[in-house]
Amino acid sequence: MISAIVDGALGFAPLRDIVFLAGWPLEHRLTQAVRKLAERRPELFGRLGRFRTAVYILSPNELPFAFRLMPDATQATVRIVPAKSPGPSSVRISGPLATLIGLFDGSCDADSSFFSRAIVVEGATDAAMALHNTLEAAELKPSDILGLPSPLSGSFDALTGILLPRLAHVG
Amino acid sequence: MSVKQQKLELVCPAGSAAMMRAAVEAGADSVYCGLNDETNARNFPGLNLDAAELPDAVRWMHNRGARLMLAINTFARAGGVAAWQEAVDTAAKAGVDAIIAADIGVLAYARDTWPGLRLHLSVQAAAGTAQAIGFYVQTYGIKRVVLPRVLSVEEIAKLVRAVDVEVEAFVYGGLCVMAEGRCAxxxxxxxxxxxxxxxxxxxxxxxxxxxxxxxxxxxxxxxxxxxxxxxxxxxxxxxxxxxxxxxxxxxLFEDPVSLNAMDLLETFRKIGVAAVKIEGRQRGKAYVSRVADAFRQSIDAIEAGQSTAPFASLLDGLAEGQRETAGAYRKTWR
Structure with missing residues (x-):
C-alpha cells in the first residue's frame, strides 16, 4: 500500500521509496549524533583531515539499505540509501552488521576482518583507513553512534556488549 | 659477555592513545607509538599521536608503571631534517622512556642534544651482527637493539652473548621480506x-x-x-x-603470513633476550587487547614454570592470510 502510494506520487521504485520513508527518522538521528560528537570532540575530526568531505557507503550485508556518511564535523550527514544503488561515493565498506558496528566501537579488529574476507573495501582505501583510525582513537560506544541520551546509554551499551559478539559469531 | 636471564618485557604497539591504554590494560609493560608525520614507519592517515598528546600519554603510562617509547625510525631526508629533530625534541620534552631510531643522523642529534635520552636501535637499522650493534653502542650509546627478523634462535643466542646491550626481538605480527630498512x-x-x-x-x-x-x-x-x-x-x-x-x-617474494613466536618465549628468556615485541600499530584496540593478553599470560606462565600452550588459541583469526610462522627463528632453508 505504502509503496503503491509512493510509487504513484514520486515515480520511484517501490523498495527505494520504502527505504527512503522508513529511513528518515534514523538518518536524522544519526546525522545529529555525528554532529553532536563533532561539537563535543572536534579533535577527532581533525584526524580525518581531507577525508572529512569523503563520502562513505557503509553497507551491512543483511540489510537492503546502506548508510551514506559524509563525516564533515558539524556539517556531517548520514543518509539511508538503497544498498544496490547507493550513488557515488569515495569508498564502500560492506560486511555483517555486527562487524561494522564492531569497527565503529573498536571491539572488532579491522585487519582480521579484512584478512578473513568478512568485510569488503571498494574504492579509496586511504579514506577507509582514515575513518578506521579516527574511530579507533575515538573510543565510541554503540550509544554514541546512535546519539542516545545518557539515561539510556549505559543499559544500551551493556546490552549490545552481550549481543554483538554473539551476532558476529553467527554472522 | 655473560647472559642475564630476566623476566621478558612485553612491548606492544599503539597507533592512538586509546590503543595505548588498551595495550597496558591487557598487560603490556611498554608501548611504542609514533607521531602523526613522516618520522615514523607507520605514517598512515588518521594514525598516531599528535605532538600535543604525547605529554599526557607519557603521564598516563608512568602513573601505571608502564613505559612509553617513541618510534622516530624513518630515515631523515637530506636537506629536510627538521621534522626528525623536532620529533626528538618533542619526545625528550614529553619525558618518553626511550626513542627508537635507525638513522645515524637522528641518533647523533639525540645523543648530542639530549644526553639523558635513552636510545633504542630500530629494526629499520637492520643491525644483526655483533660488529654492527657494537658500532651503534660505542658511537651513539644505544641501550637496546631491536633485532631484524632474519636471525635464527641459535644466531640470536650467540649475538646476545657477544654484545653488551639489551636485545629486543619481535614475537608477533606482520613480517617483511627481511631487508628491513632497505626495501625499495x-x-x-x-x-x-x-x-x-x-x-x-x-x-x-x-x-x-x-x-x-x-x-x-x-x-x-x-x-x-x-x-x-x-x-x-x-x-x-x-x-x-x-x-x-x-x-x-x-x-614470488613472501607468503601473506604473520609471525608468531609464542612457543619460543621460554627459549628467548633462557638465551637472555630482554624484551619481546608485538608488531601492528596500524591494527587497533581489539588486536592489541587480544595479543597483549595472550603474551602477558604466556610470559607469566613461563615465570611460574608452566606451558604457554593454553594461550595459543587466544590469537586465532588475527594473523595475516590467516596463517602463522616462526619465520627465520626456526630457519630451515639454509
Missing amino acids: LSSYATPGSPNLSGVCSPPESVNYHQTGASVAARLGAFAIDRFEPGEAAGYPTLCKGRFVVDDKISH
Missing part, C-alpha cells in the same frame, strides 16, 4: 617508501575491485593479487602479491 619495492610502485616517508603501500595507491565473487587488489599501476571467495587475504604489498613466472602463479 613500495617505492617502485608508489610515491611512498617505508624507509623515507613511513608508508609501505601508501593507502592512496591501493585499490580493491570486486569482480563477480572475486576481489582484485591493485597497487599503483600494478594488479598484485586476486582473492577468490573464501580465500584469506593479506596486506596489499608488492612483496606479498602473486605473480606469474614460467606460467606458474605464486607468492
Whole structure:
C-alpha cells in the first residue's frame, strides 16, 4: 500500500521509496549524533583531515539499505540509501552488521576482518583507513553512534556488549 | 659477555592513545607509538599521536608503571631534517622512556642534544651482527637493539652473548621480506617508501575491485593479487602479491603470513633476550587487547614454570592470510 502510494506520487521504485520513508527518522538521528560528537570532540575530526568531505557507503550485508556518511564535523550527514544503488561515493565498506558496528566501537579488529574476507573495501582505501583510525582513537560506544541520551546509554551499551559478539559469531 | 636471564618485557604497539591504554590494560609493560608525520614507519592517515598528546600519554603510562617509547625510525631526508629533530625534541620534552631510531643522523642529534635520552636501535637499522650493534653502542650509546627478523634462535643466542646491550626481538605480527630498512619495492610502485616517508603501500595507491565473487587488489599501476571467495587475504604489498613466472602463479617474494613466536618465549628468556615485541600499530584496540593478553599470560606462565600452550588459541583469526610462522627463528632453508 505504502509503496503503491509512493510509487504513484514520486515515480520511484517501490523498495527505494520504502527505504527512503522508513529511513528518515534514523538518518536524522544519526546525522545529529555525528554532529553532536563533532561539537563535543572536534579533535577527532581533525584526524580525518581531507577525508572529512569523503563520502562513505557503509553497507551491512543483511540489510537492503546502506548508510551514506559524509563525516564533515558539524556539517556531517548520514543518509539511508538503497544498498544496490547507493550513488557515488569515495569508498564502500560492506560486511555483517555486527562487524561494522564492531569497527565503529573498536571491539572488532579491522585487519582480521579484512584478512578473513568478512568485510569488503571498494574504492579509496586511504579514506577507509582514515575513518578506521579516527574511530579507533575515538573510543565510541554503540550509544554514541546512535546519539542516545545518557539515561539510556549505559543499559544500551551493556546490552549490545552481550549481543554483538554473539551476532558476529553467527554472522 | 655473560647472559642475564630476566623476566621478558612485553612491548606492544599503539597507533592512538586509546590503543595505548588498551595495550597496558591487557598487560603490556611498554608501548611504542609514533607521531602523526613522516618520522615514523607507520605514517598512515588518521594514525598516531599528535605532538600535543604525547605529554599526557607519557603521564598516563608512568602513573601505571608502564613505559612509553617513541618510534622516530624513518630515515631523515637530506636537506629536510627538521621534522626528525623536532620529533626528538618533542619526545625528550614529553619525558618518553626511550626513542627508537635507525638513522645515524637522528641518533647523533639525540645523543648530542639530549644526553639523558635513552636510545633504542630500530629494526629499520637492520643491525644483526655483533660488529654492527657494537658500532651503534660505542658511537651513539644505544641501550637496546631491536633485532631484524632474519636471525635464527641459535644466531640470536650467540649475538646476545657477544654484545653488551639489551636485545629486543619481535614475537608477533606482520613480517617483511627481511631487508628491513632497505626495501625499495613500495617505492617502485608508489610515491611512498617505508624507509623515507613511513608508508609501505601508501593507502592512496591501493585499490580493491570486486569482480563477480572475486576481489582484485591493485597497487599503483600494478594488479598484485586476486582473492577468490573464501580465500584469506593479506596486506596489499608488492612483496606479498602473486605473480606469474614460467606460467606458474605464486607468492614470488613472501607468503601473506604473520609471525608468531609464542612457543619460543621460554627459549628467548633462557638465551637472555630482554624484551619481546608485538608488531601492528596500524591494527587497533581489539588486536592489541587480544595479543597483549595472550603474551602477558604466556610470559607469566613461563615465570611460574608452566606451558604457554593454553594461550595459543587466544590469537586465532588475527594473523595475516590467516596463517602463522616462526619465520627465520626456526630457519630451515639454509
